Amino acid sequence: MSSSTDADEKKKESFNAEAxxxxxxxxxxxxxxxxxxxxxxxxxxxxxxxxxxxxxxxQIIDALYSDLAKxxxxxxxxxxxxxxxxxxxxxxxxxxxxxxxxxxxxxxxFPSTAEIVSEPLGVVLVISAWNYPFLLSLEPVIGAxxxxxxxxxxxxxxxxxxxxxxxxxxGEYLDNSCTxxxxxxxxxxxxxxxxxxxxxxxxxxxxxxxxxxxxxxKHLTPVVLExxxxxxxxxxxxxxxxxxxxxxxxxKWGCNNGQACVSPDYIITTKDYAPKLxxxxxxxxxxxxxxxxxxxxDLSRIVNSNxxxxxxxxxxxxxxxxxxxxxxxxxxxxxxxxxxxxLDIPRNSLIMRxxxxxxxxxxxxxxxxxxxxxxxNSGTKPLxxxxxxxxxxxKEQFVMNISAGGLVxxxxxxxxxxxxxxxxxxxxxxxGAYHGKFSFxxxxxxxxxxxxxxxxxxxxxxxxxxxxxxxxxxxLVGGGLxxxxxxxxxxx
Amino acid sequence: MEINGEFLEETVRELRQYxxxxxxxxxxxxxNQLTALLDLxxxxxxxISESLYQDLGKHPVxxxxxxxxxxxxSATYSLSCVEKWMAPKKSDIPLLFxxxKGEVLAEPLGVVLIFSSWNxxxMLALDPLIGAxxxxxxxxxxxSEQAPACSSFLANTIPRYLDSNAIRxxxxxxxxxxxxxxxxxxxxxxxxxxxxxRFVMSAAAKNLTPVTLExxxxxxxxxxSLPNPSDFKLAxxxxxxxxxxxxxxxxxxGIDYVLVEEKVSSHLVELLKKIIRRFYGxxxxxxxxxxxxxxxxxxxxxxxxxxxxxxxxxxxxxxxxEExxxxxxxxxxLDPPLDADVMTxxxxxxxxxxxxxxxxxxxIEFINSRPKPLAIYAxxxxxxxxxxxxxxxxxxxxxxxxxxxxxxxxxxxxxxxxxxxxGRYHGKxxxxxxxxxxxxxxxxxxxxxxxxxxxxxxxxxxxLRLAYKLNYFGLLLHILGLKRYK
Numbered sequence: 001m002s003s004s005t006d007a008d009e010k011k012k013e014s015f016n017a018e019a020x021x022x023x024x025x026x027x028x029x030x031x032x033x034x035x036x037x038x039x040x041x042x043x044x045x046x047x048x049x050x051x052x053x054x055x056x057x058x059q060i061i062d063a064l065y066s067d068l069a070k071x072x073x074x075x076x077x078x079x080x081x082x083x084x085x086x087x088x089x090x091x092x093x094x095x096x097x098x099x100x101x102x103x104x105x106x107x108x109x110f111p112s113t114a115e116i117v118s119e120p121l122g123v124v125l126v127i128s129a130w131n132y133p134f135l136l137s138l139e140p141v142i143g144a145x146x147x148x149x150x151x152x153x154x155x156x157x158x159x160x161x162x163x164x165x166x167x168x169x170x171g172e173y174l175d176n177s178c179t180x181x182x183x184x185x186x187x188x189x190x191x192x193x194x195x196x197x198x199x200x201x202x203x204x205x206x207x208x209x210x211x212x213x214x215x216x217x218k219h220l221t222p223v224v225l226e227x228x229x230x231x232x233x234x235x236x237x238x239x240x241x242x243x244x245x246x247x248x249x250x251x252k253w254g255c256n257n258g259q260a261c262v263s264p265d266y267i268i269t270t271k272d273y274a275p276k277l278x279x280x281x282x283x284x285x286x287x288x289x290x291x292x293x294x295x296x297x298d299l300s301r302i303v304n305s306n307x308x309x310x311x312x313x314x315x316x317x318x319x320x321x322x323x324x325x326x327x328x329x330x331x332x333x334x335x336x337x338x339x340x341x342x343l344d345i346p347r348n349s350l351i352m353r354x355x356x357x358x359x360x361x362x363x364x365x366x367x368x369x370x371x372x373x374x375x376x377n378s379g380t381k382p383l384x385x386x387x388x389x390x391x392x393x394x395k396e397q398f399v400m401n402i403s404a405g406g407l408v409x410x411x412x413x414x415x416x417x418x419x420x421x422x423x424x425x426x427x428x429x430x431x432g433a434y435h436g437k438f439s440f441x442x443x444x445x446x447x448x449x450x451x452x453x454x455x456x457x458x459x460x461x462x463x464x465x466x467x468x469x470x471x472x473x474x475x476l477v478g479g480g481l482x483x484x485x486x487x488x489x490x491x492x
Numbered sequence: 493m494e495i496n497g498e499f500l501e502e503t504v505r506e507l508r509q510y511x512x513x514x515x516x517x518x519x520x521x522x523x524n525q526l527t528a529l530l531d532l533x534x535x536x537x538x539x540i541s542e543s544l545y546q547d548l549g550k551h552p553v554x555x556x557x558x559x560x561x562x563x564x565x566s567a568t569y570s571l572s573c574v575e576k577w578m579a580p581k582k583s584d585i586p587l588l589f590x591x592x593k594g595e596v597l598a599e600p601l602g603v604v605l606i607f608s609s610w611n612x613x614x615m616l617a618l619d620p621l622i623g624a625x626x627x628x629x630x631x632x633x634x635x636s637e638q639a640p641a642c643s644s645f646l647a648n649t650i651p652r653y654l655d656s657n658a659i660r661x662x663x664x665x666x667x668x669x670x671x672x673x674x675x676x677x678x679x680x681x682x683x684x685x686x687x688x689x690r691f692v693m694s695a696a697a698k699n700l701t702p703v704t705l706e707x708x709x710x711x712x713x714x715x716x717s718l719p720n721p722s723d724f725k726l727a728x729x730x731x732x733x734x735x736x737x738x739x740x741x742x743x744x745x746g747i748d749y750v751l752v753e754e755k756v757s758s759h760l761v762e763l764l765k766k767i768i769r770r771f772y773g774x775x776x777x778x779x780x781x782x783x784x785x786x787x788x789x790x791x792x793x794x795x796x797x798x799x800x801x802x803x804x805x806x807x808x809x810x811x812x813x814e815e816x817x818x819x820x821x822x823x824x825x826l827d828p829p830l831d832a833d834v835m836t837x838x839x840x841x842x843x844x845x846x847x848x849x850x851x852x853x854x855x856i857e858f859i860n861s862r863p864k865p866l867a868i869y870a871x872x873x874x875x876x877x878x879x880x881x882x883x884x885x886x887x888x889x890x891x892x893x894x895x896x897x898x899x900x901x902x903x904x905x906x907x908x909x910x911x912x913x914x915g916r917y918h919g920k921x922x923x924x925x926x927x928x929x930x931x932x933x934x935x936x937x938x939x940x941x942x943x944x945x946x947x948x949x950x951x952x953x954x955x956l957r958l959a960y961k962l963n964y965f966g967l968l969l970h971i972l973g974l975k976r977y978k
Contacts, residue, residue, distance in 0.1 A: 032860075037883070071946075071948060072948075072953075073946075073948040073952065073953050073956070076953060076956070076957065077953070077956040077957075077960070081956060081957055081960035081961075082960065084960070085960050085961070103901075103903040103904060104903050105901055105903065106900075106901065106902065106903075108565065108897075108900040108901070109897050109898075109900055109901055112894075112897075112901075114898075114901055114903065114904055116904065116905065117882060119883075119886055121909070122886075122910075198910065206700060209700055210697050210698060210700060213693070213696070213697035213700065214694055214697040214698075216693070216697075217690055217693035217694040217696075217697055218690060218694075220686060220689055220690065220693065220705060220707070220910075220911060220913070220914070222914035222915075225700065227700070239937055240937040240938070243937045243938075243940060244937065246940075246944075246945055249945070250944050250945055254944070254945070254946065288945060288946040288947060289946065289947075290947070296946075298946040298947055298948050377512075388937075390937070395934070399597065399932055400517075401514075403599060403928065403930070404930065405930070405931070406930060406931035406932070406933070407930065407931070407932045407933070408932075408933045408934075408935065409932075409933070409934045409935065410934065410935040410936060410937050411933070411935040414589065414933060414935065415594075415931055415933040418583070418585055418586065418589070418594055418933060420583040420584050420585070420594060421583050421594055421596065421931035421933065422596060422929050422931055423931065426601070426928040426930070427602075427678065427700070428700060430700070431700065431702045432702075433929065445886065445909040446905055446916070447882075447886070447887065447888070447889060447890060447909070448888070448889035448890075448898060448901075448904035448905050448906065449882065449889065449890045449891075449892075449904075450889070450890075450891045450892065450894070450897065450898040450901060450904065451892045451893070452891065452892060452893045452894035452897065453893060454720075454722075454723045454726050454727075454893060457726055457729070457730070461557070461733055461737070462729065462732075462733050462737070462771055463551075463553075463737075463771040463772065463779070463781040464771065464779075464781065465551055465552075465553035465554070465781055469553060470552070470553050470556065473553065473556060473557050473561065474556065474561060
């Protein structure tokens with residue numbers, strides 16, 4: 001036992017800034033050799049990732065169960081299947097993504113042809129999160145590899161079983177000269193952040209997001225920051241309440257027990273409708289999780305005691321005492337909190353000031369549903385916002401006036417699974433986007449290429465400058481053929 | 493007007509309020525502003541030329557070619573496209589989610605800050621402004637204090653034409669910039685040097701503000717030995733035009749140095765001298781067609797580059813300077829030492845080093861051993877060399893057989909990579925850089941996918957597996973109880 005601890009200590013000890021620097025240099029050398037550029041290499045790596053999933057599904061399920069007590073179905077459906085899907089889609093589209101895009105040129109540069117060439121940025125760093133530790137590590141990796149980069153993945157130490165499984169499996173399946181996993185916590189992450197990367201892709205919270213961006217600023221490294229926020233759900237009264245309720249539950253407790261960046265954070269509905277909504281939620285929650293949800297195997301647990309403490313603090317806030325209308329049960333030894341609904345809580349309570357990231361669902365009531373927009377807009381821009389209604393005008397207003405990473409009408413969280421939609425935040429919820437081709441683009445440099453010939457040279461460009469040159473230049477830059485002819489004939 | 497913290501706070505607050513009012517969202521407002529901007533440029537051509545002459549000694553033709561004309565073209569193009577750009581873009585949604593609709597809607601980021609630089613002081617302020625307006629934002633422009641006449645022109649003229657509730661110009665130096673950076677912006681667009689860019693991005697990090705950094709670098713021109721002598725002559729003419737034409741070498745995409753095979757280097761030098769004489773006469777300072785150096789500080793910096801004795805020894809043409817008028821004549825250096833400042837820093841001036849190599853292919857390694865530049869120029873007819881340059885080097889852009897003109901192309905993204913920056917603009921890219929692309933998905937409340945919900949079962953698991961594979965036939969069999977499990 002002690003020898004393995006010593007070995008672990010040694011391993012951890014050695015990953016400091018020097019080790020990080022060496023790692024980056026190695027990867028840079030490999031990248032410079034051109035290994036990652038070919039279609040064949042990229043496709044082989046993506047295929048290897050799919051094989052990894054197929055061959056080790058049970059181990060992945062076990063790791064996620066260890067880290068989060070994640071129900072196997074959630075792991076299979078929301079981590080593995082979603083990831084495999086993305087891989088396959090990338091494989092299918094890769095050749096097309098890699099092809100340069102021809103663009104039109106105008107008379108200003110005639111004769112010329114132009115295209116936009118996608119090239120890898122180089123050596124990139126992916127820092128992932130603990131809540132979907134498998135998916136959020138490997139989904140960005142698809143983009144990085146498809147775009148032809150070398151990369152380092154730093155999985156979250158808060159999901160240690162998944163972190164170590166990823167280190168092992170990526171080591172076995174992927175080309176280690178180009179893709180490496182560095183495990184660790186704050187020290188290792190800091191060592192990595194000190195290095196010069198060609199891109200940093202970070203999934204996590206705003207506090208660390210700022211640290212990442214500040215570190216990137218030292219090297220002028222572009223970043224993608226996938227953060228979070230309080231994703232609101234506006235619920236109108238003219239809806240199929242049962243369907244809406246089930247979708248809210250699926251997006252909230254069905255997604256890692258509320259510990260998801262796009263989980264419905266809180267609900268806004270009218271004072272009149274709230275009681276109906278609460279009753280519906282209670283009824284459906286019981287159908288899903290039984291009479292004793294604290295014991296339900298279909299719910300993840302809270303990831304660690306830190307977060308457990310954070311969540312119980314929300315419930316202990318005196319402003320919300322007496323507002324719990326459902327749930328509120330906790331079991332610290334098992335790190336479990338039952339699905340909890342709070343009704344009519346004051347807007348300045350603690351739970352309304354931070355992203356909840358847990359199984360607590362506050363309901364804010366308003367007199368008229370239109371007021372919900374002000375409530376949402378008075379906070380920072382969330383990663384997602386949801387609306388349940390059949391009122392088309394309200395839908396239109398919602399889409400136009402609510403700024404968030406993404407919006408879904410009449411469902412929750414689903415847009416993540418659509419890889420033709422960019423997934424990313426705005427304002428406090430993040431910078432940049434990915435999924436599908438957006439992932440490929442996030443890790444590429446789009447190089448502009450202009451081809452000119454030696455035929456014809458507009459003397460207007462060069463000195464000595466004369467009045468006629470000035471006229472011609474105006475016509476040329478103005479872009480009109482007629483204007484050019486007129487200028488040539490001295491008619492303008 | 494004193495630019496203090498309170499004034500800036502008030503300004504940002506007012507702008508944010510105006511943005512919240514929704515006034516800048518309509519296509520009418522955006523088009524009106526773009527039209528007004530065109531008006532501003534057309535009606536004030538002389539004043540703009542005059543300001544550029546004062547700040548940089550730019551000739552009116554150069555001022556038109558590089559700034560006034562370019563802005564006019566950009567604004568006209570945006571005006572004709574803005575409505576199209578504003579329209580939501582449909583996204584295909586898999587049948588699995590039927591009935592569903594997906595789209596991406598561009599929305600303004602909000603209150604944006606544009607820092608422009610001194611070398612193209614009108615263009616680099618107004619070109620990003622076009623994008624910010626087209627995308628529906630409110631804007632603060634902070635022009636460079638190193639081009640004071642242009643800064644003043646912008647501060648005085650913009651309020652006369654554009655909506656001052658939405659667009660403000662704030663003048664000042666580093667102190668004002670620092671104060672501006674204390675505020676929360678929804679986007680910062682910066683054109684300038686990597687050194688200042690680091691400050692800007694660090695400040696932006698505090699508020700998670702997205703940034704576009706348009707920086708520079710040492711943009712090389714690779715000159716292959718072209719078999720046709722008239723092609724070679726044309727290439728050299730374009731090199732001269734691309735070096736000293738734009739602001740006397742003080743341009744982010746201006747040619748910094750030339751790479752050429754040793755065997756043609758003397759011919760190159762000879763031709764360069766000839767063309768320089770043709771363009772600028774025997775006494776370039778009197779030609780009035782070359783810009784001057786922007787200020788004493790840069791003048792001294794450039795003179796110091798030549799003070800290094802080994803560098804001075806490599807001068808094959810020019811080298812004379814005239815301090816009173818901040819003028820440095822077109823200067824050619826042949827093979828200066830590679831570790832001298834002139835070859836390790838971005839020159840940003842009228843000194844042109846020629847670096848000779850044995851075989852032109854060696855240029856690629858030379859370029860790759862240095863930071864990624866904003867542009868690479870290559871004069872060649874060799875398709876293999878073109879391919880190699882494209883795939884083996886990395887730069888913001890590559891232009892074959894010409895210089896500078898890529899910047900006139902509205903369909904090409906204009907921006908850097910690595911040390912030359914990140915983000916891009918021009919044409920639709922300007923609109924995009926100041927927009928948030930919001931994903932929107934519409935579902936209906938009828939037609940349910942039951943297996944989404946717990947309690948979980950084997951059936952539901954298998955359903956979801958098949959669903960993810962979009963295996964609709966399999967799903968059908970599964971639902972009908974006809975599928976066999978492994």
